[in-house]
Amino acid sequence: MEFILNHILTLMTFLPILGMIVVVLIPDRFSMQIKYASLLFAILVFLLSILMYINFDPDNKELQFVEHIVWIRAFNIEYFMGVDGLNVSLVILTALISLIACVASFGIEKKVKGYFSMFLLLMTGMMGTFVALDLFLFYIFWEVMLLPMYFLIGIWGGPRKEYAAIKFFLYTLFGSVLMLIGIIALYYNSQPTTLIDGTAASHTFNIMKLTAENDFGAAAPLFGISFAKFIFVLFFIGFAIKIPMFPFHTWLPDAHVEAPTPISVILAGILLKMGIYGILRVNYQILPEATIWAAPVIAIFGVINIVYAAFVCMAQEDLKKLIAYSSVSHMGFSLLAMSSFSEAGISGAVLQLFTHGVISPMLFLIAGVIYDRAHHREINKFGGIAHIMPEYAAFTGLAFMASLGLPGLCGFIAEALCFIGAFSTFKLLTVISAISVVITAAYYLWTMQRMFLGPINERYLGYKDLNIRERLTLYPLAIIIVFLGFYPIPILNIINPTIHSLINSIR
Amino acid sequence: MENLNSISVLTPELIALIAGIIILIFFSVKKLSLEILSFVSILLIISILVFVILISQKEAVSIGQLFVSDSFSNFFKMLFCVAIGLTFLFSYRARELNSGVFTEYTLLLFIFYISASFMVMAENLIALYLSMEILSLISYIGVSLNLDRLSSREAGLKYAIFGAVASSLMLFGISYIYGITGSLNYSEISNALVKLRIDSEPIFIMSLLIILMICGGLFFKLAAFPFYAWSPDAYQGGPTTFVALLSTASKAAGAGALIRIMMNLFVNQLSSPDLSNLAIILGVVSLFTMTLGNLMAINQNNLKRLLAYSSIAHAGYIIMALSSTDEVGIRATQFYLIAYLIMNLGAFYCVQIVLDRTGDESIEAFYGMSSKNPYLAAIFAIFLLSLTGIPPFFGFVGKFYLFAAIIGKGGVFYISLAIVGVINSAISLYYYARIIKAMYLSPDTEGKFNFDIVRKVTIGVLGVFTIIFGIFFTPIIKFVETFSGILK
Numbered sequence: 001m002e003f004i005l006n007h008i009l010t011l012m013t014f015l016p017i018l019g020m021i022v023v024v025l026i027p028d029r030f031s032m033q034i035k036y037a038s039l040l041f042a043i044l045v046f047l048l049s050i051l052m053y054i055n056f057d058p059d060n061k062e063l064q065f066v067e068h069i070v071w072i073r074a075f076n077i078e079y080f081m082g083v084d085g086l087n088v089s090l091v092i093l094t095a096l097i098s099l100i101a102c103v104a105s106f107g108i109e110k111k112v113k114g115y116f117s118m119f120l121l122l123m124t125g126m127m128g129t130f131v132a133l134d135l136f137l138f139y140i141f142w143e144v145m146l147l148p149m150y151f152l153i154g155i156w157g158g159p160r161k162e163y164a165a166i167k168f169f170l171y172t173l174f175g176s177v178l179m180l181i182g183i184i185a186l187y188y189n190s191q192p193t194t195l196i197d198g199t200a201a202s203h204t205f206n207i208m209k210l211t212a213e214n215d216f217g218a219a220a221p222l223f224g225i226s227f228a229k230f231i232f233v234l235f236f237i238g239f240a241i242k243i244p245m246f247p248f249h250t251w252l253p254d255a256h257v258e259a260p261t262p263i264s265v266i267l268a269g270i271l272l273k274m275g276i277y278g279i280l281r282v283n284y285q286i287l288p289e290a291t292i293w294a295a296p297v298i299a300i301f302g303v304i305n306i307v308y309a310a311f312v313c314m315a316q317e318d319l320k321k322l323i324a325y326s327s328v329s330h331m332g333f334s335l336l337a338m339s340s341f342s343e344a345g346i347s348g349a350v351l352q353l354f355t356h357g358v359i360s361p362m363l364f365l366i367a368g369v370i371y372d373r374a375h376h377r378e379i380n381k382f383g384g385i386a387h388i389m390p391e392y393a394a395f396t397g398l399a400f401m402a403s404l405g406l407p408g409l410c411g412f413i414a415e416a417l418c419f420i421g422a423f424s425t426f427k428l429l430t431v432i433s434a435i436s437v438v439i440t441a442a443y444y445l446w447t448m449q450r451m452f453l454g455p456i457n458e459r460y461l462g463y464k465d466l467n468i469r470e471r472l473t474l475y476p477l478a479i480i481i482v483f484l485g486f487y488p489i490p491i492l493n494i495i496n497p498t499i500h501s502l503i504n505s506i507r
Numbered sequence: 508m509e510n511l512n513s514i515s516v517l518t519p520e521l522i523a524l525i526a527g528i529i530i531l532i533f534f535s536v537k538k539l540s541l542e543i544l545s546f547v548s549i550l551l552i553i554s555i556l557v558f559v560i561l562i563s564q565k566e567a568v569s570i571g572q573l574f575v576s577d578s579f580s581n582f583f584k585m586l587f588c589v590a591i592g593l594t595f596l597f598s599y600r601a602r603e604l605n606s607g608v609f610t611e612y613t614l615l616l617f618i619f620y621i622s623a624s625f626m627v628m629a630e631n632l633i634a635l636y637l638s639m640e641i642l643s644l645i646s647y648i649g650v651s652l653n654l655d656r657l658s659s660r661e662a663g664l665k666y667a668i669f670g671a672v673a674s675s676l677m678l679f680g681i682s683y684i685y686g687i688t689g690s691l692n693y694s695e696i697s698n699a700l701v702k703l704r705i706d707s708e709p710i711f712i713m714s715l716l717i718i719l720m721i722c723g724g725l726f727f728k729l730a731a732f733p734f735y736a737w738s739p740d741a742y743q744g745g746p747t748t749f750v751a752l753l754s755t756a757s758k759a760a761g762a763g764a765l766i767r768i769m770m771n772l773f774v775n776q777l778s779s780p781d782l783s784n785l786a787i788i789l790g791v792v793s794l795f796t797m798t799l800g801n802l803m804a805i806n807q808n809n810l811k812r813l814l815a816y817s818s819i820a821h822a823g824y825i826i827m828a829l830s831s832t833d834e835v836g837i838r839a840t841q842f843y844l845i846a847y848l849i850m851n852l853g854a855f856y857c858v859q860i861v862l863d864r865t866g867d868e869s870i871e872a873f874y875g876m877s878s879k880n881p882y883l884a885a886i887f888a889i890f891l892l893s894l895t896g897i898p899p900f901f902g903f904v905g906k907f908y909l910f911a912a913i914i915g916k917g918g919v920f921y922i923s924l925a926i927v928g929v930i931n932s933a934i935s936l937y938y939y940a941r942i943i944k945a946m947y948l949s950p951d952t953e954g955k956f957n958f959d960i961v962r963k964v965t966i967g968v969l970g971v972f973t974i975i976f977g978i979f980f981t982p983i984i985k986f987v988e989t990f991s992g993i994l995k
Binding site for chain 1: 918932
């Protein structure tokens with residue numbers, strides 16, 4: 001037990017790799033065993049995350065469950081992992097959504113072995129990205145994620161899968177190579193420090209050391225702006241592509257529409273959170289002055305995300321595309337809120353990551369349910385589904401309401417916090433965004449009406465309601481959404497202390 | 508005694524020479540089986556490698572002011588040995604090299620080793636020119652050896668014409684340098700340049716330009732802008748194993764000689780402004796090289812041609828790191844050459860395997876490879892992703908090292924160069940991914956695809972290295988640090 005608690009982050013990150021090896025060793029014909037083996041590892045990771053949550057001390061502002069050894073001495077690279085309020089909720093989210101996506105993946109029939117080995121590799125990449133605190137390590141995990149994602153979309157995706165997969169890969173790689181320049185430049189401009197084992201190091205990749213011991217004020221300006229600002233821009237573009245922030249968002253609808261349902265779930269539930277997390281972890285912590293300089297621009301882009309994507313949603317015919325754009329819109333809330341530097345704002349931004357990370361997977365699962373039956377997702381072709389599949393309609397209603405921010409469901413708390421936080425700094429922008437929530441309500445309700453209400457379409461009469469696998473994925477999410485809607489303290493509690501010290505360091 | 512010592516450091520080259528002569532005499536008279544010939548050759552290459560390692564324990568030795576054997580040259584010799592050994596391993600069943608020419612091919616590879624290693628040892632312009640010229644001649648012949656193809660002979664001829672231009676340019680430059688400084692030895696030229704700088708500024712600047720002209724000959728070897736046009740045709744026409752060697756060992760030889768000129772002619776004596784001129788020229792050359800290479804690779808359907816353009820781009824990355832003109836850049840280059848050797852040879856061999864079986868080297872030959880032979884598809888994908896520079900593969904660490912070398916210098920020039928470099932490596936993903944797409948994303952095709960165990964093991968080992976050294980690269984860094992003793 002002691003051992004598990006001391007190395008819990010390593011275990012959570014690398015258990016899926018072990019699972020991948022197990023899956024690769026199982027012969028092709030045992031496809032059911034492959035699925036159960038993967039599920040076993042996803043459950044293990046989830047249980048570990050629960051264990052971590054129980055043992056996480058919310059009052060402690062310092063890093064917890066730290067793993068820290070020297071990895072590559074020549075470049076002062078350390079194997080450094082840890083959780084604090086910024087990432088602990090995201091780690092739990094990753095474990096939860098991975099498990100649900102794994103259950104949802106049981107419907108996969110084609111090349112089962114390849115699918116689940118890629119899926120487990122993806123889990124490692126995601127978990128590692130959230131827990132790594134050494135920039136080099138962070139970058140490795142960040143990139144490791146791209147590869148399985150490319151294959152998962154490209155092999156098991158829809159009709160335009162090749163296009164969507166390469167577009168996703170190219171966009172994110174473009175962003176991350178810019179980030180790589182930022183990482184190396186930060187490294188070479190960092191002050192001499194010591195590694196964890198006490199040896200002296202002339203430079204460091206350690207995010208905490210870069211935060212505490214460097215202000216990069218002495219570094220020579222680049223392209224007419226200060227060094228810190230230039231590096232800020234490089235990192236910001238890399239993360240903005242992942243969020244995705246307007247105008248870098250065009251990969252997302254393609255990737256979502258073509259990806260198989262479980263992968264859409266992962267994409268919306270976990271991958272989109274990495275952009276915001278990265279900005280908070282790297283840009284906010286390491287480059288606070290540049291962050292203050294860029295805050296108004298971030299806020300404006302946040303509002304563009306919210307308003308523009310909401311209008312685009314109105315025009316969508318494809319249910320999955322609509323949900324994809326609604327994700328873009330909802331990520332805008334986080335962008336707007338975090339640029340206000342208020343405690344409520346940043347807490348709201350992080351909570352929004354979590355709540356959106358629960359709601360949007362549910363939405364994609366819902367889109368998957370109807371696609372499995374009808375083999376299309378065109379909103380206008382449906383009608384009266386509520387009479388044929390009442391349970392399904394109820395879940396859809398719940399998820400739509402949660403997404404549009406109905407009080408009593410968890411989306412509302414996060415959005416409210418975001419607006420409260422943002423209002424103190426950006427009054428006009430907040431008002432504009434708050435009004436655009438009406439558009440969100442409009443497209444969801446209109447979709448609801450077109451799909452579920454009205455006359456029954458004869459074509460869909462024979463459809464069965466939710467099966468056991470779909471229930472297994474939808475019920476847990478619904479329970480979390482309702483529970484956190486009334487009582488968000490379990491998540492807010494673990495977020496707040498770190499946010500408090502983060503804001504103090506920026507001011 | 509001193510002469511004896513200087514001869515003893517040439518043992519590896521002497522072994523190669525004797526091996527070549529023996530092959531010429533015996534094997535051309537009585538044709539032995541290809542397996543025996545390659546087996547003997549591999550043993551010989553391994554013994555050469557052993558001697559190189561033994562010699563590398565010694566101090567640097569100068570051989571008559573013409574060549575110098577130091578840890579830097581030993582590093583490159585090891586690379587050549589590994590590359591040539593792998594070439595033997597892959598050549599004896601190559602369909603393109605029918606048994607009629609295999610003896611000659613073996614001979615060529617030994618001479619390849621001798622000329623390439625003299626090239627990285629040269630510390631005299633004429634010595635450099637001669638060894639480079641031998642290497643070029645070997646390359647022209649090697650490219651033309653694909654007797655079944657008309658394009659092979661065409662490629663050889665084109666290559667020879669381009670080579671003639673580049674080498675005459677180089678010789679022209681050398682004659683000028685001799686006229687100005689009265690010497691051909693690097694350190695003497697360097698001293699003369701210091702004096703010239705004080706005596707006559709215009710002539711000094713002219714001689715710097717002339718030195719660049721000499722570097723042009725090396726750009727030809729590296730297939731860098733503006734002397735890259737030969738390489739797509741040569742790579743497409745030539746025998747795949749030989750082309751693989753050209754793209755790795757020959758480039759390494761060019762890079763080694765370039766580093767020696769750079770460090771001996773510029774760094775030791777001259778002050779920084781001239782060095783920054785050199786840096787800017789190298790930077791611009793690298794910018795064009797990688798951008799052109801990458802852009803032209805995008806639309807290629809022939810894999811050998813695609814890899815030709817991609818290796819032009821990689822030469823660009825190498826020159827980019829060299830534009831830092833310091834020790835970090837040189838180490839990064841050496842590190843990258845190791846990574847590049849492993850992954851690029853691997854990629855070419857994967858093409859070779861399919862080519863031998865189907866006679867087809869276009870992307871179409873790889874459609875559905877993931878179901879026809881999952882092993883080959885997976886290994887090839889690893890090499891391609893590593894070439895793109897995606898972690899956790901060796902190529903990523905190599906590229907990281909290259910970019911670190913120039914970003915560490917800071918300043919607008921280097922940062923812009925780095926930005927162009929990383930955007931280029933993002934572009935390169937597009938065409939590498941086209942191959943991966945063909946293997947994995949296209950609909951499954953019927954039939955299986957199999958190949959022999961030797962090749963399976965070889966590409967497997969290269970693939971494993973690509974992964975392992977991508978995660979634990981400390982040994983490679985240590986190795987490079989031991990063998991980067993060019994700065995005295």
